[in-house]
Amino acid sequence: MGAEELKALIRTVPDFPAPGIQFRDVTTLLADAGGLAGAVDGLVGLTRDLPVASVAGIEARGFIFGAALALSLGVGFIPMRKAGKLPVETLGEDYKLEYGVARLEVDPSVVVKNAEVLIVDDLLATGGTALAATHLLRRAGARVADAVFVVDLPDIGGSKALEKAGVATRALVAYGGH
Numbered sequence: 361m362g363a364e365e366l367k368a369l370i371r372t373v374p375d376f377p378a379p380g381i382q383f384r385d386v387t388t389l390l391a392d393a394g395g396l397a398g399a400v401d402g403l404v405g406l407t408r409d410l411p412v413a414s415v416a417g418i419e420a421r422g423f424i425f426g427a428a429l430a431l432s433l434g435v436g437f438i439p440m441r442k443a444g445k446l447p448v449e450t451l452g453e454d455y456k457l458e459y460g461v462a463r464l465e466v467d468p469s470v471v472v473k474n475a476e477v478l479i480v481d482d483l484l485a486t487g488g489t490a491l492a493a494t495h496l497l498r499r500a501g502a503r504v505a506d507a508v509f510v511v512d513l514p515d516i517g518g519s520k521a522l523e524k525a526g527v528a529t530r531a532l533v534a535y536g537g538h
């Protein structure tokens with residue numbers, strides 16, 4: 361499925377969750393059988409030649425695409441959770457995103473040392489979320505060199521910030537502007 365077809369299935373909601381934010385909402389893409397399959401196939405196409413030992417998906421929307429991608433690539437899935445959800449000792453990092461602050465946590469015992477972990481999320485804006493995931497996975501001993509997204513908002517700068525941190529990004533669709 362091409363970028364324009366995917367974009368036609370992604371809803372844009374102005375001023376959510378804060379004034380000035382153009383919220384790119386994948387709810388409508390997920391609810392469409394062809395759109396869901398097309399997005400997952402697209403993510404597989406972007407990543408099938410990468411060395412991937414595990415996929416790490418970011419709560420909550422990254423869980424949907426990340427778990428589907430992990431199944432297609434034949435690897436396990438590491439949940440990067442929002443604060444306070446994991447019942448064990450975690451590694452955690454606070455971060456800023458386009459419209460707020462949050463905290464991600466990971467169970468380091470499920471991260472294989474020196475193995476390549478691919479980060480997956482629905483959307484890349486400032487990169488704050490994906491950078492926090494990168495730091496946590498590296499602190500747990502993984503190698504992180506690649507991240508993949510359904511949507512990139514390149515003018516907000518996340519892809520550049522990740523590149524500086526040694527993480528190459530790929531995405532199925534991009535929206536210009538803020």
Ligand SMILES: O=P(O)(O)OC[C@H]1O[C@H](OP(=O)(O)OP(=O)(O)O)[C@H](O)[C@@H]1O
Nearest residue numbers: 419420421457458484485486487488489
């Ligand atoms: O590049 P950034 O500026 O960090 O923004 C991207 C993040 O923002 C959204 O998540 P959100 O925290 O809204 O959580 P959700 O998936 O639970 O809705 C999105 O799913 C990414 O995880």
Ligand SMILES: Nc1ncnc2[nH]cnc12
Nearest residue numbers: 382383384385458483485
């Ligand atoms: N503009 C946006 N739309 C949807 N999710 C986002 N996460 C961060 N910025 C976003």
